[in-house]
Amino acid sequence: MLDIRLIRSEPEKVEQALRRRGKEISLKPVLDADARRRALLVEMEALKAKRNEASKEIGRKKKAGEDTDSSMEEMRKVGEQIGALEGKVREVETTLEQLLWNIPNLPDDSVPDGLKEEDNLLVGEWGSPRRFDFAPKPHWEVAANLGIVDFERATKIAGAKFEVFVGAGDRLRRALIQLMLDSHRGRGYVEVGLPLLARRDSLMASGHLPFFEEDQFSIRQEEMFLIPTAEAALANLHRDEILSADNLPMKYASYTPCFRYEKVGAGKESRGLIRQYQFDKVELFKFVLPETSFDELEGLRGDAEAIYQALEIPYRTVLLCAGEMGTASTKTYDPMAWFPGLDKWLELSSCSNCLDWQARRANVRFKRGPKGKPEFVHTLNGSGLAVGRTFAALLENHQQADGSVVIPEALRDYLDGIEKITAVR
């Protein structure tokens, strides 16, 4: 959520920034509602002040045994006026809130213009795509040949867009999670295990609602949602708290399954493990001092990229253009892995600085000392990494002509030292 005071003071600037996202949002209704709200408040608060004073007087008089009927009658009428005004205030505040909760974050000045993938800016590269002396297969073929992922049987349980990891496949999945968590722990993140369900207000705070309601899995017993990412839960970890500046930054890493009801058509980018209804992810999340958030974003990107490097997966990191960024973000890096089987670069991670946009929604603040005024923290989130896609990238990059997959050095400790996965039969 944006600061209403920013909108009030520089509406054209805000509108212009939103336009960079490809959103034409008029702030006129916001400004109107804001002005009307304040006018109503002035009127209502004057009446309340009058009533408060009179009520004290009545208390005093009653104690002294004096007659109070006339002022009580008068205040009853004042009460009616206040009630009427309260109704109007509530109405206009509802309108205003709804408008504010629907405005995305503003892109940072350092973010390139553009609305499409081609407008993203290449800002880093590591490794180079391996030269194959055979035609590299897409991961689903590699996996099928090794018998480590079963898509067909998953449909018996849950339908399309799910998978079953089998044998060495599931051990590999688990090893990836373990490696990621250990790496991040070593870099100062506190590991947390989270609820996988969250209430509506939590997804509102994280910024997943009201924007993407149709992409959320919900359950029927309670009004709750399966989390689309651990970010949705982590953004609420310190909701309504006032943190101490001494404890910042607070850095969390969490492995969770993620659930996304994305109705996208079939194709290279949605086949196999790339776009499923459920996938594993290790998420990184930071609560930081405002003046440090852009440095922290660089650090976050480094923490995510460290995993690519450990797994020896070549990547390119792009700075997303304004139109490609998520709602909550002001600046996002996507490190993208090379998928030789798909002949594509695809993101295994997305690292964003949300400034105070999310912190306002979740009401997470901090104080710079016992006498400091509370300020909103800045929040950052990044995948570190999406496990399903990482699994796929690993198979595609490290596949051998004989169909086996070489396990990168760093991962072997987690797999009893085995050097490659080979077909069982």
Place this chain on the structure above:
RNA sequence: GGAGAGAUGGCCGAGUCCGGUUGAAGGCGCACGACUCGAAAUCGUGUAUCCUGAUUAAUACUCAGGAUCGGGGGUUCGAAUCCCCCUCUCUCCGCCA
């Protein structure tokens, strides 16, 4: 799921039956000051958040007002105190990995 008890400021804890200068006693903690070579102890002062208006370069300070005693609604001139709904916590029973 059933029955009952509870939720008060950073923390502990009064007040709730019998509504009235109670944003809230007291204690702890914390901040500042005094004392001290310094510290402890002691003494003094201060110590929630949000909103609106005035002032302002300011979303800094100050002043005035409003709101908040888990959240929402109601009764009343007036609600931390009375009534209703919700959320959460605890105890007992049931169920259960």
